[in-house]
Amino acid sequence: MAVRRLIGKTYMKLLGFKAVGEIPTEAKVITLAVPHTTNWDLPNMLFYCFSTDQRISFMMKASVFRWPFGGFFRAMGGIPIDRSKKNDTVAQMVKAFEESDYLNVVIPPEGTRGRRDYWKTGFYYIALEANIPIVLGFLDYARKxxxxxxxxHPTGDIEKDFEKIAAYYKERGVQGKYPKNQSEIRPRPRD
Known part of the structure; x- marks a missing residue:
């Protein structure tokens, strides 16, 4: 852990980023990674977590967990998701939370690095069904x-909960590396 922390702190210092806010104390949480506008968001978040001695996890398609990279991605906190089971990601993650004593899954709710008119809502339903809180995490490139x-704590009223989420990020003024790619903070419309 000491080597990991040193690598993380050095990386953060080289980028000029500083850590702010209280690290979640809950044993099981979903942390939102907002905004998501570049491939660098994941490594930047990982090194931040290394620098503060946090263990995080993230979802990846199961196919990338094959040899030779599978062990590496698992060691970094990757959770393989079988995407062949349509719309079963929520159930897979609820099961992962049920089977874990500690799990902080970082999810970029935009789902892509390009601009969208809404956020994906899987994170919300995972938290609701697993009865765990959502932590409003951020990576603000403007303020570093x-x-x-x-x-x-999700209430089941997705519209009202999203209003609270949007109000926080608007008030904080979080900016991604490519602000024009930031998506609107509203739930995905129901089909």
């Missing part, structure tokens, strides 16, 4: 800050 905001 990375960290955590408030904790939200």
């Amino acid at each position: 800050e990375v960290g955590y905001g408030p904790v939200l």
